[in-house]
Amino acid sequence: xxxxxxxxxxxxxxxxxxxxxxxxxxxxxxxxxxxxxxxxxxxxxxxxxxxxxxxxxxxxxxxxxxxxxxxxxxxxxxxxxxxxxxxxxxxxxxxxxxxxxxxxxxxxxxxxxxxxxxxxxxxxxxxxxxxxxxxxxxxxxxxxxxxxxxxxxxxxxxxxxxxxxxxxxxxxxxxxxxxxxxxxxxxxxxxxxxxxxxxxxxxxxxxxxxxxxxxxxxxxxxxxxxxxxxxxxxxxxxxxxxxxxxxxxx
Ligand code: PXP
Numbered sequence: 001x002x003x004x005x006x007x008x009x010x011x012x013x014x015x016x017x018x019x020x021x022x023x024x025x026x027x028x029x030x031x032x033x034x035x036x037x038x039x040x041x042x043x044x045x046x047x048x049x050x051x052x053x054x055x056x057x058x059x060x061x062x063x064x065x066x067x068x069x070x071x072x073x074x075x076x077x078x079x080x081x082x083x084x085x086x087x088x089x090x091x092x093x094x095x096x097x098x099x100x101x102x103x104x105x106x107x108x109x110x111x112x113x114x115x116x117x118x119x120x121x122x123x124x125x126x127x128x129x130x131x132x133x134x135x136x137x138x139x140x141x142x143x144x145x146x147x148x149x150x151x152x153x154x155x156x157x158x159x160x161x162x163x164x165x166x167x168x169x170x171x172x173x174x175x176x177x178x179x180x181x182x183x184x185x186x187x188x189x190x191x192x193x194x195x196x197x198x199x200x201x202x203x204x205x206x207x208x209x210x211x212x213x214x215x216x217x218x219x220x221x222x223x224x225x226x227x228x229x230x231x232x233x234x235x236x237x238x239x240x241x242x243x244x245x246x247x248x249x250x
Contacts, residue, residue: 013222049076110139164201211248
């Protein structure tokens with residue numbers, strides 16, 4: 001496996017290939033085929049979220065990804081006993097703990113680490129012992145970052161959803177405020193020794209300022225890339241994101 005020291009990594013989230021497949025209950029489009037194409041297009045990792053209600057990725061998809069991938073799998077999951085068992089069976093490269101509510105359309109906010117500190121510390125300990133890099137998906141909030149550090153997480157993933165929503169709604173001063181918060185939080189997390197990732201809702205229009213944070217080591221991007229693939233194909237859609245990330249970093 002190639003490692004890219006200093007290079008901003010792109011994790012391609014393939015959940016919504018499974019969403020389209022599940023709309024008809026059949027076997028296509030196949031998320032594993034998308035994952036292999038993403039690898040060939042330069043994805044540094046593949047991200048997949050096994051939700052409690054299995055609305056997109058299935059258990060069989062995770063089995064298959066573990067078998068076929070040559071890049072690391074970032075396994076997104078809620079902090080439940082069921083998911084912990086699945087993660088411990090597969091021991092993926094990384095486990096990203098996300099909040100999950102049945103009624104939400106997507107992962108709406110960051111994890112509440114500060115209030116659940118003890119519980120989460122116990123929850124992630126066996127995952128770390130199994131060799132998984134534990135990442136915590138959080139909002140740009142110093143309380144959450146300090147708590148993520150205290151529970152022993154190695155990585156935080158900053159939730160870029162609010163920043164992207166403000167951009168889409170044309171609320172540019174709120175967008176820029178959120179960006180500044182994320183900038184400050186990525187510096188703070190880096191100084192605590194945490195590796196910083198970011199993701200959620202990123203598009204060609206919003207990726208550049210986040211990719212420019214020198215502390216950010218990885219972006220996880222899914223929905224926009226899968227949507228864009230309808231128009232230009234999966235590999236060109238990924239290639240353009242990669243180009244923008246490299247340009248931002250140059
Ligand atoms: N990072 C995390 C932790 C997520 O939960 C998601 C959505 O599943 C993403 C990144 C990717 O978000 P999007 O699909 O909006 O690009």
